[in-house]
Amino acid sequence: MIEAVGLTKRYGDKTAVYNLSFQVRPGAVTGFLGPNGSGKSTTMRMILGLDNPTAGHVTIGGYPYRMLPNAARQVGALLDAKAVHGGRSARNHLLSLAQLSGIPARRVDEVLGVVGLHEVARRRSKGFSLGMGQRLGIAAALLGDPQVLLFDEPVNGLDPEGILWVRNLMKSLAAEGRTVFVSSHLMSEMALTADHLIVIGRGQLLSDMSVKDFISANSADFARVRTPDTEPRQREKLSAALTGAGARVLPEQDGALRVTGLPLPRVSDIAHEAGVRLWELSPHQASLEEAYMRMTQGVVDYRSTTDQREGFHEPLPPGTQPPVPVPGQGQPGWYAPPPPGQGGPHPAAAPGVPQAPAGPYGAPGASGAVPGAPVAPAANPYARPVPRPGREAAADAPPAVAATAAPAATPAVPAGPAGSDVTKPEDAR
Amino acid sequence: MTAAQVVRSEWTKIRSVASTVWTLSLAVVVTIALGMLISALSANGFDGMDPRQRLSFDPTLTSFAGMSLGQLAMIVFGVLVVSNEYSTGMIRTSLAAVPQRGVFLAGKLGVATALALVVSTATAFAAFFLGQAMLGAHGASLGDDGVLRAVIGGGLYMTLIAVFSMGVATMLRSPMLSLGILMPFFFLVSGILGNVDATRRIGRFLPDQAGSRIMRVVVPLDDDTPYGPWGGLGIMVLWVVAALAGGYLLLKKRDA
Numbered sequence: 001m002i003e004a005v006g007l008t009k010r011y012g013d014k015t016a017v018y019n020l021s022f023q024v025r026p027g028a029v030t031g032f033l034g035p036n037g038s039g040k041s042t043t044m045r046m047i048l049g050l051d052n053p054t055a056g057h058v059t060i061g062g063y064p065y066r067m068l069p070n071a072a073r074q075v076g077a078l079l080d081a082k083a084v085h086g087g088r089s090a091r092n093h094l095l096s097l098a099q100l101s102g103i104p105a106r107r108v109d110e111v112l113g114v115v116g117l118h119e120v121a122r123r124r125s126k127g128f129s130l131g132m133g134q135r136l137g138i139a140a141a142l143l144g145d146p147q148v149l150l151f152d153e154p155v156n157g158l159d160p161e162g163i164l165w166v167r168n169l170m171k172s173l174a175a176e177g178r179t180v181f182v183s184s185h186l187m188s189e190m191a192l193t194a195d196h197l198i199v200i201g202r203g204q205l206l207s208d209m210s211v212k213d214f215i216s217a218n219s220a221d222f223a224r225v226r227t228p229d230t231e232p233r234q235r236e237k238l239s240a241a242l243t244g245a246g247a248r249v250l251p252e253q254d255g256a257l258r259v260t261g262l263p264l265p266r267v268s269d270i271a272h273e274a275g276v277r278l279w280e281l282s283p284h285q286a287s288l289e290e291a292y293m294r295m296t297q298g299v300v301d302y303r304s305t306t307d308q309r310e311g312f313h314e315p316l317p318p319g320t321q322p323p324v325p326v327p328g329q330g331q332p333g334w335y336a337p338p339p340p341g342q343g344g345p346h347p348a349a350a351p352g353v354p355q356a357p358a359g360p361y362g363a364p365g366a367s368g369a370v371p372g373a374p375v376a377p378a379a380n381p382y383a384r385p386v387p388r389p390g391r392e393a394a395a396d397a398p399p400a401v402a403a404t405a406a407p408a409a410t411p412a413v414p415a416g417p418a419g420s421d422v423t424k425p426e427d428a429r
Numbered sequence: 430m431t432a433a434q435v436v437r438s439e440w441t442k443i444r445s446v447a448s449t450v451w452t453l454s455l456a457v458v459v460t461i462a463l464g465m466l467i468s469a470l471s472a473n474g475f476d477g478m479d480p481r482q483r484l485s486f487d488p489t490l491t492s493f494a495g496m497s498l499g500q501l502a503m504i505v506f507g508v509l510v511v512s513n514e515y516s517t518g519m520i521r522t523s524l525a526a527v528p529q530r531g532v533f534l535a536g537k538l539g540v541a542t543a544l545a546l547v548v549s550t551a552t553a554f555a556a557f558f559l560g561q562a563m564l565g566a567h568g569a570s571l572g573d574d575g576v577l578r579a580v581i582g583g584g585l586y587m588t589l590i591a592v593f594s595m596g597v598a599t600m601l602r603s604p605m606l607s608l609g610i611l612m613p614f615f616f617l618v619s620g621i622l623g624n625v626d627a628t629r630r631i632g633r634f635l636p637d638q639a640g641s642r643i644m645r646v647v648v649p650l651d652d653d654t655p656y657g658p659w660g661g662l663g664i665m666v667l668w669v670v671a672a673l674a675g676g677y678l679l680l681k682k683r684d685a
Contacts, residue, residue, distance in 0.1 A: 048525045051684040065528060072526040079525075083518030085446055092445035100438035100526045102431075140522060 006056030031194030039203035072101030076141035086126030130157025218291030226280035435536025460499030492560020507594030550584030582643030596672025640665030
């Protein structure tokens with residue numbers, strides 16, 4: 001078990017990690033999520049005794065790492081896949097690490113086989129792809145057959161087959177009762193791999209809960225409703241009627257409405273009673289990716305802006321349409337607010353969430369409607385994207401995020417560990 | 430035992446990179462070849478020397494003339510042994526495996542020093558014998574007074590240069606920074622300080638000038654150096670100890 005208490009790290013006047021307390025338990029994969037620069041790697045280095053915390057402490061099995069007897073046999077870590085001398089062969093790299101920890105050379109060939117590098121074992125690691133480097137790093141972490149494993153971004157650069165392999169490896173290591181701590185900035189990946197999630201932003205703890213709880217707390221279903229674009233008053237009328245019925249209504253960028261808190265048939269009924277025609281009524285599920293981005297949007301350190309290309313543009317000839325920005329370009333500055341009654345059972349969402357594909361909103365294919373795409377821009381006064389400078393323009397992106405991320409995350413939820421063995425992390429405690 | 434494990438691991442590391450072979454063989458070849466060349470030139474020019482020069486002619490030191498260049502390759506060897514670990518990021522993996530940083534550093538430098546000592550001593554003997562062969566009748570023999578000391582000292586000198594570089598590289602971590610400081614220092618600065626009258630008194634306490642005293646068998650007539658051969662080597666050892674202590678303290682305190 002890894003236990004951090006009040007962990008703080010400052011570099012000069014920059015605080016990389018602040019007052020971080022968490023526990024990583026054996027028998028489960030614990031995901032460690034956060035945007036770039038949020039302090040994940042710093043925390044990992046402090047766990048391994050490489051960096052000294054400014055305040056607080058972190059222990060493995062009750063010992064600070066540097067006091068841990070026979071540390072290399074108890075803890076294995078992948079910190080940086082590129083941390084290999086390029087002129088050294090994969091086998092010699094692992095052999096030197098094995099000798100450092102008193103591990104027999106036979107084990108080197110074993111782990112080379114486990115990660116699938118036995119055929120290139122005697123080649124210089126200089127020619128390795130990023131994916132091969134990751135495999136070599138994972139091999140190094142497995143060398144001592146340790147009870148505690150730390151992986152910093154293990155799937156970076158891996159092909160889909162490799163990602164699947166890492167995912168299964170993590171799960172099987174945890175199933176053997178080991179403590180597995182995996183950092184990532186990809187929520188979608190962690191939703192599939194991890195049993196427990198620790199989310200940090202700007203070095204501070206944002207969330208520490210099981211994946212199952214995270215899903216029910218953060219992922220809500222909603223309906224997209226579009227009234228005729230030609231009659232803006234209908235939109236206001238429907239909006240008022242839905243709000244009156246207890247729904248939460250938010251305008252979307254293209255003029256549609258995002259309705260949470262009412263099942264789809266009810267939305268249809270209310271529209272009918274109000275005498276409003278509908279052009280669209282579609283079910284959607286906010287993805288975990290979106291929930292995660294919403295959680296971390298205030299703490300992202302490196303945010304991109306839209307490329308202005310000032311001075312590179314010919315002025316547009318009169319009468320030409322300005323180019324339609326590609327959804328997703330520029331960083332999203334806005335995400336759906338948390339679902340009403342966060343965490344609690346939601347009249348519409350609750351039954352649908354864990355069994356997402358079967359639920360009334362959950363059909364993953366439904367989000368393939370590409371809501372953010374330019375839908376008849378000429379006819380739609382709301383949908384016409386006016387190019388604006390900087391972050392405002394970025395607001396075009398969220399629907400696209402929902403559209404692209406949802407199909408990936410949604411079907412996986414019931415298949416994942418949270419759906420099948422919900423009680424497992426608790427049992428392991 | 431941890432120390433034995435570190436030594437085995439470091440031996441694997443040092444023999445599995447090409448830079449080890451390149452830097453060490455360059456040190457050997459340059460030292461011997463340049464020593465032979467200068468010895469041959471001296472043998473030819475001996476008849477043209479005035480009596481004063483002939484009196485202070487030191488055949489042993491002449492055969493070690495290649496060391497001024499060969500030591501640069503030793504510096505590169507010493508720097509790379511340590512800074513490879515930092516420039517690749519391997520240091521984190523290593524220190525995670527051996528959290529006792531003192532043991533790790535001692536094992537690493539111990540292996541590299543032992544290798545440098547073997548290569549340097551062999552080089553010193555080879556340079557001496559081949560150099561004397563070039564000098565012919567003007568040469569010295571190993572049995573002459575102080576010659577064996579000078580030859581063994583030559584090996585120790587080259588080894589200490591490498592160890593000093595390891596200590597500096599442990600402090601500075603970056604190979605470029607370490608080489609950028611050490612190379613000009615030993616190739617230029619030390620020589621300039623030693624040859625300008627005003628700074629000679631300070632210059633002769635620099636590690637290379639003090640240490641190279643041990644390779645001298647015939648003392649120049651107007652010599653006023655305040656230390657003997659072993660005293661000079663002792664001064665160099667103090668420099669090396671200081672560099673190693675600085676490296677150790679920084680490694681122990683610093684975030685890896």
